Amino acid sequence: MSHTLAANQFAHHHRGGTSSKVIQHETDKLLESINNRDADYVREHIKKRIPALEDLITEMDDATVIEFVSQFEKIVKSPPTRNPSTNISTIKKDDTTNNDCTKEPQEEKVELDTERVAFRLDGIELYALVVSLTAGFGFSSLEMISDEEFEQLGFPLTWIFMVTAALTVLSGLYATIVFSLCSMYAKTAIGSNRDQQMLEFLKNTGIYRIRAFHHFLISIACFALNVLIICLVKFGKSRFGKLCFLVCGWLLYEGWRDTQGILSAAAPIFAPLPQSSDDSKDKKNNSEATKSTSQINTNKSSKTAFRLNIFNRR
Structure with a gap:
């Protein structure tokens, strides 16, 4: 030997x-x-x-x-020798695992609760239904007052009536079109088994639905003013007419105040969900784990350098 x-x-x-x-x-x-x-x-x-x-x-x-x-x-x-076939097999395994990791996001399918999505889309359709009714009533109100009654109203009220009627119709049409299109295309995506595309569509059209909601409120407010002016014209300037005008004005104020209260109460529904304490704890533990791992690696590297120095003393 x-x-x-x-x-x-x-x-x-x-x-x-x-x-x-x-x-x-x-x-x-x-x-x-x-x-x-x-x-x-x-x-x-x-x-x-x-x-x-x-x-x-x-x-x-x-x-x-x-x-x-x-x-x-x-x-x-010298480093220990390894079997080349073992290295090749491990490399192949790593490649397959990496390929699997890259394929996972592509093969993932978003599973939606269809019942919840249906409720959400039904809510959008309700906006379109209500505002379409106000737009229709706003257009028909232009025919409810004759030219003679317009002359009795005078210049300011006549123009206020015309402007509010126009805003009721135009804002209502805008809100109706936006809400109807959002609901229609979202349902089309769900029916075509494109759940991820549906979520992206709702996310990208959020700004338009917010504008449509503002137009929805404008259309209702203008329609209420329109009805108030019509009551003033039809009941005349008698005591009964003035009393009806005041009652309608008070109801209009009550409706506006209650609507603002409902919108304020609904704000938490559309607010982003708070982060749970478990998630924050997990993130904290992960950060601590990474710190401890880095410290262990630095200690290992320092020990390895120390051993090499011992071997090189000679």
């Missing part, structure tokens, strides 16, 4: 030990003995680790033992 082969066996036994701390301690003592040219300790150490080399070590002289362990030192410094 050659010295190099024996050194390879001895290095293999050192790498396959049960405890890295024990191996490091024995290796440090062995290198210290090499530096001190203590061949007896080196010989006893090798006999203890590999009994099969006892005869070979016994026959060696001191210089040969030191040379033998010097070869062992070079083998320990």
